[in-house]
Amino acid sequence: MSQPTEPAPSPDGAALHGPVARLLRPLVRLLVQRGITFPALTNLLRELYVNVAEYDFALPGKEQTDSRVSLLTGIHRKEVRRLRGAGAPVSQVPATVSRTSRIIARWVAAPEFTDGQGRPLPLPRSADDASPSFESLVAGVTKDVRPRAVLDEWLDRGLAILDPEGRVRLLEAAYLPKGGDEPQLYYFGRNLHDHIAAAAENVAAPSPRFFERAVHYDGLSDALAARLEERAREIAMGALKQANAEAHAACAEDAGGRHRWNFGIYIYREEVPARDPGTVAGPDSASDAAEGRAP
Known part of the structure; x- marks a missing residue:
């Protein structure tokens, strides 16, 4: 049969x-x-x-x-x-993710919490006047959690340290959850969703709607690949900091609504199998980096 x-x-x-x-x-x-x-x-x-x-x-x-x-x-x-009617699985934002990312975003963007080069200032735990402090930083984002509780959590997770003067120093200029825990898995789903969604929208639409491009070179030595990765991290971090600062300032005057916006950058490198004999190794044209389609 x-x-x-x-x-x-x-x-x-x-x-x-x-x-x-x-x-x-x-x-x-x-x-x-x-x-x-x-x-x-x-x-x-x-x-x-x-x-x-x-x-x-x-x-x-x-x-x-x-x-x-x-x-x-x-x-x-x-x-x-x-x-039917069961509903698609939805990844809710863990409370600690939302709170931590908003506090760090404010610390690295708001002028009163950064130096002349845009770097996050070390902050005293509290201040008697209106001077910037870790307490005022947290209070400007949430009143639901005591600043001391946030500080204890951050010290335990290695997001911040206390310097010899007792000031709070941010150790990471961006929120980088690790170890496959709930925050990292949340961003895993969110960021990949948005990247694929943008690319899929571009493929389905008559013309690309979203910016989705990459610069790629093949046939590189390990040393050059590592050097380019490190340089790309510097360029990407600068772009993310600038985007965060401008978005943070713009949100202060925005009436609010139902839209969300995500600006992400990825870097990837790997060792690939050896080419067949006679194949000439060389970089792909950087101008070949294509604008894709997305969600």
């Missing part, structure tokens, strides 16, 4: 197979490392397919039926009926 065959993808869908396989490979590697099996991922994807088809592909003025969701996703109507 012959097995049912999967419907052939459209030409546009087939063209995506290679790029999607490449972008999923590091994710699959992480999933295997963390013990997330293929059946578990399949269950998650099934829920997401139904949720996306139900809400993102609804026709204006028409009810989204089980049959149409099944047609869009290839998932049986019985499964569609079971999964």
Whole structure:
């Protein structure tokens, strides 16, 4: 008895197979490392397919039926009926992530908390007058947590130290969660979502909507690759600091609304398999860096 065959993808869908396989490979590697099996991922994807088809592909003025969701996703109507309305998994911002990132953003952006070169000043724990202090820094962001509790948390996590004069010094000019804990996993999902979303939007739209480019060179020595990575970190950090300072100042006069904005930069390098004999090593053209599509 012959097995049912999967419907052939459209030409546009087939063209995506290679790029999607490449972008999923590091994710699959992480999933295997963390013990997330293929059946578990399949269950998650099934829920997401139904949720996306139900809400993102609804026709204006028409009810989204089980049959149409099944047609869009290839998932049986019985499964569609079971999964509809469940809602897609949402990554809520952990309270400590939101609070810490906002306090650090203020420390490295607000003029009263930075020096002439835009570096975060060492701050006394408190001040009797209106002078900048760690207490006033925290109080300007949240009244829900005592500054002393924030300081104890930061000292424990290595975000700050006390210098010989008892002042609080920020050790990292950006919030860099580590170790696969909740804050790092939150940013893992948020930043990759936004990058892929921007790229996907650009692919789907008639013309690129979002800025999404990269400079890339192949065939480099280990020493040059390391040097370029270090220089790229300096350039990227400068851009992030400037963007943060301008956004922080602009937010003070903004009426507020429902929009969010994310400006991110990534750097990556790896050793690749040796080229076939006779292949000439050399850099890709920097002008080749393409503007992609995104969410």
